[in-house]
Structures are given as structure tokens and as C-alpha cells.
Amino acid sequence: MPHTGVPARDRRIWEHPILTFRRDKKVRFYFEGVEVEAYEGESIAAALYAIGVDVFSYSIKLSRPRGAFCMIGKCSSCFMRVDGIPNTRTCIEPVREGMKVERQYGLAEVPSFSREEAGGEEVIETDVLVIGGGPAGLSAALTTAKYGLDTVLVNEHFKLGGQLLKQTHKFFGSKDLFGGLRGFQIGERLSGMVLEHKNIRVLLQTVAYGIFRGGWVGLAGKNRLYRVRPKAVVVASGASENYLVFQGNDIPGVMGAGGAQTLMNEYGILPGNEVVTVGSGNVGLIVSYQLLQAGASVKAIVEILPEIGGWFVHAAKVRRYGVPILTRHTLRAVWGGERVEGATIVEVDRRFRPIPGTEKDISCDLVLIAVGLTPDTRLFAQAGAVMKWVPELGGSVPLRTKYLEVSVPSMYVAGDASGIEEATTAILEGEVAGLSVVSKLQGLKADAAERRERLLRFLWDGYRASPLLSRARAGKEAVTVSEGEMSEVRRRYPPITSFG
Amino acid sequence: MKLGGGTHQLLHSGDGMAGESPSFRSAGIVTVENLRRLGLAPPENRMRRGPVAVVECPEFIPCNICVDACPFRAISMNKITDLPRIDWELCTGCGTCVALCPGLAIFVVDLSKPDKALVTVPHEFLPAPEVGEEVWLLGRDGRRLGKGKVVRVWERNKTWVVTVEVPKNLAMEVRAVWVER
């Protein structure tokens, strides 16, 4: 590229042991006025990162460079001006021929026009609205559709599949639960079934922005507004990655582990060459292993606790290739200008205080933050569902019956939004929620009821009985109430809206 | 609210590693003694008779993929959260479970040859090893323990199953290979 302002690197992965990246059609667009190339199906943020762009904007007060962090539309780190519209989430906006993308400097101006022809407004009457197109939402929608219910599925991203799309490892569990397949293979399978199903209408790049009196839900699509009045709603809005406080934590190259995973496994773009991972839970371990597979070197995984957080089998996979897992260590600082250049780690004592003199500098260009997730439960809070703060589940989540109905009648929760677990349990919860909707709308059908009980038994007495999942299980127990207790909750805190 | 709480408590008392957590929880490396104690590694004399699986899956993860994977029904479980139980006599060392285990936790060891041991490991890195090639032998901590010749390679859903020759004393140490071309 003949321009000085645009770094011309190629961070795309062209050979990968597990994945094949389809790069069929080139798309040209403008970045800071310079023509750049991308591939169809890439997000703007991914396409820019691929050619070496680390800085997407400069912060409002201190003009600090801002880079990619979560890559799934949940953080705001990738806001840019796209065709004149500021604050566009470039990580979930696909590249289009001829589009103009610019960095933002400071607070954006309010746009005085809309990007596309406004497509007006539509009122949708439907049986079921499913919010979220990840494992839980897909599984819920397939279940309600299977029983003949008209189902609308909304998804913020331009692709279905949620976090399944970036899971390259084979899933645990059992054969009849997709176990043994790789996550992205499960994602492709579920998304394909949803897209083909005649009872499901899929609205991509559409945000459920609010729940209103009388059971109305507001949706904002790319160029169209929808008002939906469903007989039941399943909210499977997922989670966002947690952040960590340390010096230099905003330097581009400090990235959520999931964000890095999106770049490398969904788009085939290497997020960095030399990596320090913070947090040894399953996410930190798995993403570190995947970075090795993509060709990066993982210099260390630091863990503040005296033990590895994730499963032994995941730890063993990175240890075998020489990655040190430093327990009782934490990150002190990260340094660099417009890109991370290194990190200082430090040992901690039994009370997690840094031990002076144990600091070590590690040169690296990527610092992965893998310190857990927070459920995205904003719609429940807004709808007035009774919530409970449960540290084991990652934050505030709605109380629910074992059939996953929350205190707002005919509103259901499934997946990480119900408390952080994993994709397998999300698929199970999605189906349970779907079957509960079926029972509610069609009366208790013997086969649906029987299947639901079987799933619940497996979920609680099978899968979650693993001692490795006891924390999450305890969390889920703490927010699961009986039908009687739920009636009492509703009597004390009358719902401000309801569906059905 | 408790839903079918019983099983849950049972697991905690009967998991065979009460008290202090085992060293692999902080090291990320399991010892052969630990594996033997949990019934996950075959006895020495079984390995001398021919290839047999070593299942390095010491926690009670909710998974039973290996049970369904084994064509000889050598692995069993009552519950999905049990440790895999291997019948060393039924196991032929075929390596199917090496390819299918999502934890990449299963290996095959064969001590029946006079001069060398054969170790079979899962491999998910490029380049894939080729038969006849000398590759680095890696220990559980990633240390390079020497080089060994690849004698067999096959693949299932992008997991390569690689059998290498290793010095006999390293049969229970080599757990990965690395190709350097």
C-alpha cells in the first residue's frame, strides 16, 4: 500500500492446523482516506487489524490510543466513524465495498443523517422472540420452532453462532450432546438449521433495545425499527469479558481473551506474536493453546491464585509445549506506545500483595485478559425482573424457576445470561427454556415435558455434578427457586410488564 | 433450592483426593504415580505385552467421549462425571480414543519391542509429522527429551495421531512431539 499513514502488514493466517479460512472475494474500502483491501465476511475491525492497524480511536480526555478488546460488540473499544456515522461498533460491522472508515478523536459529533435509507417500522406479532443467536438462543429457537411456534430470533452480530464460532477445541460431554465435535462445527450446524427452519425468522444486526409496558419489545435493525409483541421471550444475551486494573491496561494489544480468539479463529488473523496471558481459567488456557496453534509464542500464563483455575487437561495441553503457568503471580504493568511492547509481572504473597523485588519484565506484543465474564442481563434489569448478585455466576442475574422462567411472566433466561457456565450447558438451557415456552403456549405436552425433565436431570445430576463445576452449580442453585417461591416473589415485587 | 442434591455430595467424599489438592492442580503436570493411583495408567507388565492406553484425565470432568469412542468397549463409566475406567485386557492400544478425546489426554504406550518403546500422542500443530521423520520428543513440561522417529501418522477431524519411537526409559515421559523442518 503506497501510503504512509496505513501500516501495510499481513497478519492473516494462511495455514492453520484446524481451520480453513474462506477468502473468496476481495472488498475495497477507505481507511483514513486510503484505499485498503479486505475479504468479504470480515468485520471492519478485523480487516483493519489484519493490515496492521492497532489504533481505532483516541480517547476523549487524554487522547490515549484505543485498540480492539472484546471483538463481539460489547465493549466500545473499536468505535469508529463509518460513512460519517460515529461510534459504530466496527467489530460487528461487516466490510462493504467503498465504505469510508475513519478514526475518532475525542468525543464524536452527533450525526445529522442516517447511514441508509430508513426502512420504516414494522410491528411483529409472534409466538416467541428469542434474543441472542449464540448456543442458548439457537437451541431455544430450534426447540420452539420444532413445535410449530412462530419464532423470531434477533442477533446483534451479522453472523449467527455467538461464541461457538471461535471454539476450535472439541467439546466434552457426551456423544448425543454434540460432544466430540469442535465448537465451530456445532455452531455451523445449529446456525444452518435455524436459517433453514421455516418457523424461524432471523433478524441479524438487530439490537433488542428495550422492553416496554404490555409486553412490547423494541428492536433496532440496520435500517428498520421493529415493535414486537411476543407471547413469550427467551433472553440469551450472553456475557461480556471482564477487565482488570493495572498500569497501561488501555494500550492497544491488551485484549480480551475472547477478542483474540475471535480475531484468530473466526477471521484467521493473528492477534499477536508474543503473548502474556492473565488468568488460568479454561478460557485463558484454551486461548493460549489456540495461539500456539496459530503460530504465536505464549511466554507465560499468570495466575494470582496458588492453583490453576481451569481443568487439568487444558493446562496439560499448554504445559506440554513449554508454556509456563506462573501461579501466585499477577500483572503489574504493561508498557508501550500505540502497541504493547512488554509487561511486568510480579509474585504475590498469600494475601495477594505483590512481593517487592520479584518483578520480572517480559517483552510481548499481546496481553490477554482472561479473568472471567459478566452476564449481560441488562434487559432483565430493565424489564424489572427480580435479580440477585451471585459472585459464582459472574454478577447480577435474574431469579428463575428450574424451568428458566424469571419473575416477569413468560420471560425466560438461558445461557451465560443466566450465569456464566459454558456452551454445553447453554445449549441445554436453551432447549429447556424452549420446551418451557412450548408447555406454556401449547399446554403441557407429554413428550416435551418428558424431554425437559430428562434434560434437567442430566444438567443438574449429571453434568453439573462434576466437582469442577461445583462453584457454578452452587451459583445456579442460589438463583433457582420453586414455583411457590416465584409466586411469592411476584406477589412482593409485582412485575411491571409481562408477556403472553 | 436443591435439585437432586445427593449425587453432588457423594462426589466430594469419594473422589480419592480429599484434603490438599493434588500437585497437578498447581503444576499442570500429572505424575505417573498419581495416574496409577487413580487407575489411569496400566501396570508395567501390561505395557510390556503390547500397546495400551494411558489416560491422563485425573479430574472428574463431565465427559464420556472415550467410552463411546472405544471400539473394543475397554473404557467404562457409570456416570458422566466418573473417571474413565479402563480394562487393560480389552484395550488393544488401537489409538481411536487418542484421536477423539477432547482433552487430548489419552496416549498409547507400547513396551513390547526389544530396543525402543513406542508412544502415540495426539498432535494439532502444523506441520503434521511424516512417517520416517525425526521429531522432537517433548515431556509433560515441554522439555525436549531428544529426538525420535515417527513410525505412524493418521488423522481424524484434524487431530493427528502420531506414533514415535522413544528410548524405553522415556515411555512414560514423552507426551508430545514437535516438528522442526
Ligand code: SF4
Ligand atoms: S486405545 Fe483403542 S482399545 Fe484402547 S481404550 Fe483407546 S480406543 Fe479403546
Ligand code: SF4
Ligand atoms: S474423552 Fe478424554 S477428556 Fe473425556 S473423559 Fe475420556 S479421557 Fe477424559
